[in-house]
Amino acid sequence: MASEIQLTDVTKRYPGRRPPAVDNFTITIPAGQIVVFVGPSGCGKTTTMRMINRLIEPTSGKITIDGKDALSLDPDDLRRGIGYAIQQAGLFPHMTVAQNVGVVPGLLGWERKKVTDRVDEMLDLVGLDPAEFRNRFPRQLSGGQQQRVGVARALAADPPVLLMDEPFGAVDPITRGNLQDELMRLQAELRKTIVFVTHDFDEAVKLGDRIAVLGNQSKILQYDTPEAILANPADDTVAGFVGAGASLKQLTLRRVHDVELAKAGVLVSTEDDPGEIRRKLVDAGKSFALMLDGRRRPVSWVHVREPQVQRPIRDMVSNESTLQDALEAILTEGGNAVVTGARGEYVGLVEIDTVMAIVRQLREENA
Numbered sequence: 089m090a091s092e093i094q095l096t097d098v099t100k101r102y103p104g105r106r107p108p109a110v111d112n113f114t115i116t117i118p119a120g121q122i123v124v125f126v127g128p129s130g131c132g133k134t135t136t137m138r139m140i141n142r143l144i145e146p147t148s149g150k151i152t153i154d155g156k157d158a159l160s161l162d163p164d165d166l167r168r169g170i171g172y173a174i175q176q177a178g179l180f181p182h183m184t185v186a187q188n189v190g191v192v193p194g195l196l197g198w199e200r201k202k203v204t205d206r207v208d209e210m211l212d213l214v215g216l217d218p219a220e221f222r223n224r225f226p227r228q229l230s231g232g233q234q235q236r237v238g239v240a241r242a243l244a245a246d247p248p249v250l251l252m253d254e255p256f257g258a259v260d261p262i263t264r265g266n267l268q269d270e271l272m273r274l275q276a277e278l279r280k281t282i283v284f285v286t287h288d289f290d291e292a293v294k295l296g297d298r299i300a301v302l303g304n305q306s307k308i309l310q311y312d313t314p315e316a317i318l319a320n321p322a323d324d325t326v327a328g329f330v331g332a333g334a335s336l337k338q339l340t341l342r343r344v345h346d347v348e349l350a351k352a353g354v355l356v357s358t359e360d361d362p363g364e365i366r367r368k369l370v371d372a373g374k375s376f377a378l379m380l381d382g383r384r385r386p387v388s389w390v391h392v393r394e395p396q397v398q399r400p401i402r403d404m405v406s407n408e409s410t411l412q413d414a415l416e417a418i419l420t421e422g423g424n425a426v427v428t429g430a431r432g433e434y435v436g437l438v439e440i441d442t443v444m445a446i447v448r449q450l451r452e453e454n455a
């Protein structure tokens with residue numbers, strides 16, 4: 089279930105400030121898509137987003153959700169139909185994870201059993217084991233786990249609309265990449281209407297079905313698909329935002345599952361003894377083998393000269409990862425990127441030539 093959101097000539101003036109923070113903002117956010125507002129600090133992204141759930145009241149203009157006038161609804165009722173996730177998760181510190189996730193269902197008067205079931209379902213959905221996490225307090229979670237709980241809470245009452253304000257802004261780059269991947273996976277299933285605010289253009293390219301590049305006072309400089317903005321920035325300001333390496337950035341638009349994986353490479357098992365490993369490598373004429381455990385999950389690299397020494401795999405990608413992540417992994421590993429499937433099992437390798445071919449193809453397409 090998703091809703092179209094329409095803002096028409098929406099303006100916000102804060103008391104005592106001359107220029108409006110948001111000036112005559114008009115946009116249609118299609119149902120079931122992720123629209124990213126991206127722009128420099130202070131341009132009005134947050135103000136614009138918060139007017140949709142009326143945490144900030146517009147000074148003038150019209151906002152409709154599925155054709156219904158959001159400004160004439162009771163604000164509390166409106167907010168119960170709109171999930172909201174923010175930076176640093178904004179969890180209630182004295183409530184457990186379960187209580188945090190169950191807040192809106194509770195307010196909606198769901199019976200207890202239904203709330204508890206829903207909380208567990210949501211924790212599962214965001215990759216947290218309910219048995220382990222439901223009774224913890226926010227301070228007992230890592231930043232990434234708090235962010236996941238924040239997303240679970242925003243989704244708990246199954247709202248058709250989700251507003252996300254820099255939700256992954258406060259975590260390290262690797263966790264951030266994982267959270268982004270998870271949001272993509274969730275969205276493939278849930279198809280909500282999501283408005284996502286960030287100042288990180290790469291994040292916008294990765295997540296957005298459409299991106300609104302905003303200038304001061306939330307002026308829309310360009311509103312289009314990531315592909316179109318990368319290929320044809322509307323003006324110099326947008327071009328500046330897109331930054332250098334547009335064709336490399338397009339790698340964030342392609343996923344590992346879009347390319348053919350190499351099956352080459354020597355696979356050995358944790359059961360194999362060093363002699364066997366060396367023999368396999370010599371027979372194949374290769375110097376490195378990938379070692380898998382009993383469930384076919386990658387464990388380490390081993391080299392023909394020291395087959396008894398396990399060398400760590402420093403970076404891996406999944407089927408859902410972007411080709412930019414794959415390129416990172418290739419550069420980190422100095423060879424190929426190891427790809428794993430849904431249960432962490434080995435599914436193949438991305439080779440540098442594959443990535444190069446895609447970059448060439450993207451350049452030609454957009455020339």
Ligand SMILES: Nc1ncnc2c1ncn2[C@@H]1O[C@H](COP(=O)(O)OP(=O)(O)OP(=O)(O)O)[C@@H](O)[C@H]1O
Nearest residue numbers: 102103105109128129130131132133134135136287
């Ligand atoms: N409560 C307020 N009272 C007065 N001015 C405000 C208020 N909130 C925001 N502003 C001003 O409105 C403008 C837009 O702020 P807003 O927070 O929407 O920008 P933003 O693009 O989300 O910024 P950031 O990326 O830094 O969070 C800024 O100039 C800010 O100083």
